Amino acid sequence: MTLQIYNTLTRKKENFNAVEKKKMKMYVCGMTVYSDAHIGHARTYFAFDMIRRYFEFKGYKVTYVQNITDVDDKIIAAANKEGVNALEYSARFTDRCLKDLDNLGIRRADIYPKASETIPEMIDMIKDIVEKGYGYESDGDVYFSVEKFEDYGKLSGQKLEDLMSGARIDPGENKRNPFDFALWKKSKPGEPTWDSPWGPGRPGWHIECSTMSSKYLGLPFDIHGGGMDLRFPHHENEIAQAEAATGGAFANYWMHIGLLTVNGEKMSKSLGNIINVKDLLLKWDPEIIRFFFAQAHYRSPPDFSEKALENTEKGLTRIHRLKERLEELCKDIDSIESIKKEKLTDDERKFLQIIEDFKAKFENAMDDDFNTPEAVATIYDFVNASNKCVEDCSNPNQNICKYGLQTLLEFGKILTLFQPKKGTDDAIFVKKLQLLIGKYGKETDDEDLDNLMKIMLTLRQEARKRKDWIIADNIRNELREIGFEIQDTADGSVWRKI
């Protein structure tokens, strides 16, 4: 199956055809940097990270550009309130926002162009637009004339007259049509200002994306994306500007990410329910948050809640358990030897088939417009089938286990799973274990986690032998409290960090 993408422009799923063979060039509208990154940003950039990863998996060389809007009304307002320079202010938040997303485990784009560093190119594009008759100057401002651009409305599926009927926008004294939008804004006191053929001023919002995308990717490029909210007017205007200026096509596929809600409500400043990434990370493992995103299709609006994260965590743990189980089963081998089918037992052949099914189904799901919920379901199918298989075989073939593990890791990586955890400090666990061991009358200054756990489990095993279930259960509970889960199996007790 070939990769299909739902294109907002045509409102259909289309086969993906790259502009340049085996390359994928993607531009995503980035953050306006005047406050910390929130979970809505996270959801959108998770989606594009996943999309980029899947293209890489498919063998594409990806160029991913995500702009930083660092010149904007809200930034200026916030900076003025604090009495600092607007560009310094936005530089500070650029750093903070990108770090928030780093901490969430979302991989960075390849290029983060800033509006403030692309002004000359924007002025050039505005000049082209005006020269070709699509823009006009009006008292130091420059506007785009939507009536001149025949295709205006093609992305959002609206005609100009439709827009007019429900218009609630300010006509604007200098505009010829209420839907005309600013390409260049005349300088006002207290604002960052650049010189231009129309006098001092600053760029309008929409022009930066038309300019930066074409500057870094060339036209046309493959995918242009952003949050659902940007479809109109932002993306509509971007198309108008770029295609008016160049006369050619802009982006081939438009992708829009469904907006996240919080406890069933739209997330907004006025409702006061904005959840910052920083705050969320205080309580939740980033992998759980990312996996929560993966469980909803990128075009649907997921509803965020603590309950949802709790459920996500439980499911994710099952996947991790299988991963650990397979790791244990194939720990003696470094790499897979070629698997000779004719030499396999029935059970082994069955396991191999489970893995092959998993591969086919996972890729099919992802090829179908990045259907991550279905892809996740194939992971669970794989988990269930593997668990059963491993249980049925007394001594599973290590090569096949390794093959299954590698497949799981490879697909997990596309969904951003299994990233190395950030320095969990063992020292605190060591300390707690030493104390617990002391409580049961043994002293140790051993600082090796495995050794300490071995001591604890031996203590418990002795209690179990003399059927002292109270001590045995206490030890199990106390270990759980300090972060270790104990399971008694036929081959003895095993532990894992919670």
Next chain:
RNA sequence: GGGCGGGUAACAAAGUGGCUAUGUGGCGGACUGCAGAUCCGCAUACGAGGGUUCAAAUCCCUCUCCGCCCUCCA
């Protein structure tokens, strides 16, 4: 008013003209000293009404309800 997208079991969330989605939760069983993990089994679905079809939750029509966008927003 215009545009877009939805209504699936307790909840979340895919899919689809006939074949178990999946996860969390619930019930029963195996295993266990108990628990946990794991496995097996069970229950609860496709907003309403028409139509097409051998067969529709899936296609068509009508109705209804919900969300988002049309103002800054990922």
